[in-house]
Amino acid sequence: MPELRQDPVTETWVVIATERAKRPSDFKRPAEQRKGTEACPFCYGHEAMTPPEIMAYRPSGGRNEPGWTVRVVPNKFPALAIEEHPAGVNLGNDFYHLQAGYGAHEVIIESPEHDSDLATHSAEQTRAILQALRDRFSDLRGDKNLRYIQIFKNHGATAGASLEHPHFQLVATPVIPPVITRELDGALRYYEETGECIYCNLIKREFLDGERLVCENQDFVAFCPYSSRSPFELWILPRQHHSDFDALSERQIEVLASLLKETFTRFLGSLENPPFNLILHTAPLDLEAGEYYHWHLELIPRLTIFAGFELGTGIYINPTPPETAAQFLKVSLSEIH
């Protein structure tokens, strides 16, 4: 029987299409052509190919020289940019609203290693990446024209990565994105009804049910969400309630780095390096959502195509139940190593 499952926060539906049920092996696809390091702007010695760096962690070397471990640069083709035009002012008319594309668009180069990734980085390297993300977030928080900071990562050409050298991106926007507004609305409604955080209760449910859990440690948990939009979708949540990503302590960063390594070793290894988007969801900068919102990471594999039905309805068709996906990701680590 095909199922319609509802996301408890946003109340949107997904179709778990059992008639189309696919096994993990059905998602194998030819490896993408690698471009290599020669023309890669993120490799050592190519620092001049990017705009001048915003910051870098570097045991050696001067600015815009090799020697860094994590390097942050402006996006060469920014979607949004700090401009003289003020944020939030309607430059359109009474019917069509337009505002200046005020904001920031940065690239966080994860490592000097062209072929490393979140499964193969050292724990120390991932710790440094998370620290850089947090530090850039905290710095941009000071700009009162900004309302949201979107941190994300595209992996693989199918998932929108135009450069293969591992990197995160950060886009700071002068508006609160609709996806976040919907989560905030749902979480606030639940909080007003129950006095509790819906994500905290969701974590409790997942530990109770158990069948969608993939891995966990003392501070974080990774599981396939009940209403997964995509085969092998994974959410990573802090087990302790917190609305803001940039409140992460040094110790929590270390513990998260460890969970990311296990999660990505399972995920990338057992699905043979699938294309994916990794997306941070956190509270807006100018909204008091501390009581009811809960920051988290969403990992969306791009193994199916979001086509006319998904674009037209906002309902996703997923051929792999999350229980099946979690079971596969749980048992497969022993086979990988």
Place this chain on the structure above:
Amino acid sequence: MPELRQDPVTETWVVIATERAKRPSDFKRPAEQRKGTEACPFCYGHEAMTPPEIMAYRPSGGRNEPGWTVRVVPNKFPALAIEEHPAGVNLGNDFYHLQAGYGAHEVIIESPEHDSDLATHSAEQTRAILQALRDRFSDLRGDKNLRYIQIFKNHGATAGASLEHPHFQLVATPVIPPVITRELDGALRYYEETGECIYCNLIKREFLDGERLVCENQDFVAFCPYSSRSPFELWILPRQHHSDFDALSERQIEVLASLLKETFTRFLGSLENPPFNLILHTAPLDLEAGEYYHWHLELIPRLTIFAGFELGTGIYINPTPPETAAQFLKVSLSEIH
């Protein structure tokens, strides 16, 4: 200056990323490998490769035989299906809601011609396709368990078409899709404030501005919307207010067929057969939205990849302003012929 433009109905934002500005020629890509007719389940003589037909227009031949002009069959791998389980009943628990995937999933084969499309079909052929879509819509309206009928078309593998023979799909759902709910909410809010249909006023604006118009006739208009999510996005609206697609008269079907032919000749010709999704937006079956909702078609080319930023925020980054796109689509017809 990059711009943030707001959709007047849903109030969501798009980024018109002038820093990434692309010309139409930048979207040229290698033609997709054609699979041909030999194993195509939608070609004449292969009728037994599909489930038995639901209906067909056929000047000659018996059921499930050649001779048809338009043929409607159940999807072989349906996302939703009529089941014994009742629609709308929660089969999950108090936290996670689940309902039976009640519904219908049909395929409308546009023509016996494997290589024809909406630009090359005869006017009579497109008229018959529209009639078939309307007739299937009207028939399913009788099922009181259904709340919405999503008609759409995927063209090209990148846009999710697994079969290249031209076809529409219809998915009938027991829930109102969130994309439609957001449009209804925005249209109702506007109607309550002004007593007018926001889409009717949008059409007036587009004729006034002129710069985003692509083509029009006495009953329909095609233009690149102000807050286009994708380069060369096109909307087609009936100029007279109506909320329900299936209220189309025979005469209106003929006039729409004519506008579709011109639109797709411009669109497919000048962009060299791009992948796209064509999506019908119409009122839910069980909701009185006649005063404020306005049915329409949205044509979304898949020339950019919807990646982590789009999935995470719901904000689309579009490198081609709709004014540029419309100008190109307007002038290019003479070059095509």
